[in-house]
Amino acid sequence: MFSWRALKPAASPPPSTDVEDTDSDPDPDPDAALSPSPPATPTAPSEDGFDAAVDGEADDDGEEEGEEEEDYDGEDHDGGEVVVDLLPKKLRNVLAWKVSKFTPRVVKATFTRANFRLIKTGRLWIGYWGKHVAAERFKKVEPWKKVNHFPMSFECGRKDKLWINYARMKERFGIKHFDYLPETFLLPTQRRRLKSVFHTHPLWIMKPPASARGNGIRLLTTWSDLPRKRDLIVSRYVMQPLLIAGRKFDLRLYVVVTSFEPLRL
Known part of the structure; x- marks a missing residue:
């Protein structure tokens, strides 16, 4: 379904990777393509509870954030550019990720190469990648949407x-x-x-x-x-830690949480 190819140099300019500010539906009813029963009365674009986090609101856990990321420029930084084979416009209208100023460049690049649009405002998105948000905001997220944090994760x-x-x-x-x-x-x-x-x-x-x-x-x-x-x-201080080749290390395990009630990992 998705395809992209890297050329050095590019045969044609890459698609725009600018982040869009949109508070209006790009398609008459894009949510219908994602859910058999969309809400009868959709909420306003600014009521999904994630716009405030995009604007730089402090985390609910006060966690220190990393440096602000620049927008992805469409280059692969190996001397060439990335050319994306675009999907039909109607489908691209639905494939949107909401991002923030803290979304890493590599994440933006990955979304763009996979034919996703990047937006900062609005409620018509299927994924959000940004700062930690308050737990109550998750109540407003439709079941088909994905968020890069889960509620209360700062407890760990x-x-x-x-x-x-x-x-x-x-x-x-x-x-x-x-x-x-x-x-x-x-x-x-x-x-x-x-x-x-x-x-x-x-x-x-x-x-x-x-x-x-x-x-x-x-x-x-x-x-x-x-x-x-x-x-x-x-x-x-652990005086004799386990080492690999004489060096300290850590293990990072990623767990997909698909449900909280009941809990499914």
């Missing part, structure tokens, strides 16, 4: 909330099943508890609760180096 994605939930599970099910994370303290609320055991371990690691890419991580050997009033998590 933020380091402080991950530890809180881990501690709850450890208390409920016992240390036999929850003994794989090092002892951790949430600052500033658990500062006194940390101080009482700080001397028992030669090295600690300090991290911001809602950051990524290694930003703000420091190793601690002396109590006086610990900031007093910042929100931090401090854990015992």
Whole structure:
């Protein structure tokens, strides 16, 4: 159904990859092609609950965001350009992804090469790729639409909330099943508890609760180096971690959540 080919140099200019701002239906009834029973009274284009997130509203979990991404320019950055075999206009009207200023260039490029339009406003889209949005906004999403986050994912994605939930599970099910994370303290609320055991371990690691890419991580050997009033998590440093070729590593597992009631992974 979809096809594209890369040419160096391009035989013809690539299709526009500009992000569209649209609050009107590009097709008389594009939703009908996606659902056998669309809503009898469609909501206004700005009422799907995702426009505010596109405009840069703060995350509901306060998670630190990455740098703003530039629009995809249609080039493959290997000296050539990408030429896309366009689908019929009526079908392209339906194939739209809503994006934000934080959508990575590689994601925009992938959507464009697969014949999707990129839009910033409106409700006629089949996928959204952007910032975290409040859980109640998901109630307004039609069943055929896909979103790159699922509700409350920050309960596992933020380091402080991950530890809180881990501690709850450890208390409920016992240390036999929850003994794989090092002892951790949430600052500033658990500062006194940390101080009482700080001397028992030669090295600690300090991290911001809602950051990524290694930003703000420091190793601690002396109590006086610990900031007093910042929100931090401090854990015992794992002295002999598992290594691959002498280097640390992590594993990232992606899970497709197809339903929450009932839960299906």
